[in-house]
Amino acid sequence: MEFAKSAGERWIITADSYESCPRAVDIVSAALRAFLPYVVPVYREVPEGFDGGIVRVYVDPALEYDRIAVVCGGRTAEISGGSEISAMYAAYLFADSYLPSFMTSRRTAGALAGLSLPRYSHSSGPVIKSRGVWTWGHVIYDYRRFMTVMARLRLNRLTIWNDFPPLNGRDIVEYAHSLGIELIWGFSWGWGEEHDLSDPDSLERMRKTVADRADAFLQNGGDGVYFQLFTETTDEYKDGRLIAAEAVKWANVISSDLLSRRPGLKICFGLHAMSVDRRLDEIEKVDPRIDIIWEDCGSFPWGYCVGEYDEKTRAFTDSIFRLRGGKGFGGVLKGQTNLDWSKFEHQRGPSPLGESSEYEIKEKTALRDGWIRRDQADWIRYGYGCAEAAAQIAASGGNAARGAVLESLTEDNLIETGATLPLAIFAESCWDPRRDWEDILSACLNNASVRLR
Structure with a gap:
């Protein structure tokens, strides 16, 4: 999407530590930029007073190392995995499957800019290791x-x-x-x-x-x-x-x-x-x-x-x-x-x-x-x-x-x-x-x- 000035509410990405899952953050950033007219900033924490959309990307130690989780809805999205590589897999699921499922439809393409993500919840791990x-x-x-x-x-x-x-x-x-x-x-x-x-x-x-x-x-x-x-x-x-x-x-x-x-x-x-x-x-x-x-x-x-x-x-x-x-x-x-x-x-x-x-x-x-x-x-x-x-x-x-x-x-x-x-x-x-x-x-x-x- 071409760049454009936007005075409305925006999206940000939060990552507890970029170094813990750099590829996952890169993938999510690129996926959002494909459909938004601005560069999406990445923060460790949500800036004080921010009231826009938040995509959180992180490694979740509560998950098994090869499990992935993607939960989205409204103004929030959580993308996580039990390891750096699993977080990358979750990011690809978000970028390759979830976003295109509604952003490529004329009927629902405004959902991202409008901070109204369709509800989605996915959690899985591989049967064949x-x-x-x-x-x-x-x-x-x-x-x-x-x-x-x-x-x-x-x-x-x-x-x-x-x-x-x-x-x-x-x-x-x-x-x-x-x-x-x-x-x-x-x-x-x-x-x-x-x-x-x-x-x-x-x-x-x-x-x-x-x-x-x-x-x-x-x-x-x-x-x-x-x-x-x-x-x-x-x-x-x-x-x-x-x-x-x-x-x-x-x-x-x-x-x-x-x-x-x-x-x-x-x-x-x-x-x-x-x-x-x-x-x-x-x-x-x-x-x-x-x-x-x-x-x-x-x-x-x-x-x-x-x-x-x-x-x-x-x-x-x-x-x-x-x-x-x-x-x-x-x-x-x-x-x-x-x-x-x-x-x-x-x-x-x-x-x-x-x-x-x-x-x-x-x-x-x-x-x-x-x-x-x-x-x-x-x-x-x-x-x-x-x-x-x-x-x-x-x-x-x-x-x-x-x-x-x-x-x-x-x-x-x-x-x-x-x-x-x-x-x-x-x-x-x-x-x-x-x-x-x-x-x-x-x-x-x-x-x-x-x-x-």
Whole structure:
């Protein structure tokens, strides 16, 4: 809105301490400025004699660290969270969902200037504690905008699979942490590479290779490593060896070596179910210090093709989160635009990540919007399956529910230009999948961070 002199009553923001939740204050300030013709001042306390509208932004120690609360009505709004990051999430809810719900309507657009906010009360916390995105690094075009969209969707984990450590890796980690996002570096421990499992020296060679790769990535910081082996096949055997047994051996030996040098390192095993789904007795033997992040466990939302969440997949999901007492359970859910493998090539050497030009971003966005529109239509029809899968995991109880990791395979979706509807549905499903499907879909469609294609 253009600046204008205003003699009427105005809004102010109060924050007990700007330093305690700076991003939340920034977000609320920007949101109000979009709809008001003046700069909204920020105070620690309400100035004596002030009789206008007050938006209070703060960290509430009475709330659990990951809970958010937004309460509005008339001349007041309270935006809070149990931590700095949760307060940021609450601010985004206010900015992206609450304000646009009435300020974009001609009938109610005068409510803000008139100090007559519609009544609204929201309090919630995430059902799935670790909610994230899995992506290849070379299709992150602007890492700051990419992660900001994640934060607007209350996503707090990012796994980046890259052939080489990014030259700006330390900056990427720092920015992720500023948004409460855990950064996991993904790289091959055998995926996409040829290994003879019958050769006893193959494992030792890979152990040494992984040690070097891990050192190269982790010198930039980060919160853990993610790996894949040779399980992305429908075959049960390779080189005369049972894939499930060999995968467990490789995972345990290489991880044990890493942990001997980096105690406490978070290690995530990206395990494709298609080659091991009948050998869960072997998978039970994975070192308990390793998280298993399952992929390709059956129908949507585990598979690429959007459709019904079938009973066979439900049953298999039940079986895998009971493994190892439910500890270290996670999954990568699919059904969105993925890489064009006909044009794919591995990177030839290290480069900066997520520093593309605006020209490239606009050009590639136009080329991909048609694909994403198709995904969008499919998710409007079948996206409830994603919420059902998240609800199933949450209802399992025990360690699997408390420590579950769910990530969305988000490859080349240009979320820098706005969240896709499927990603928003995934995020809302992880936050609270117990709602009716219509409520989840409505929350996504009414979120200003989502760009409908």
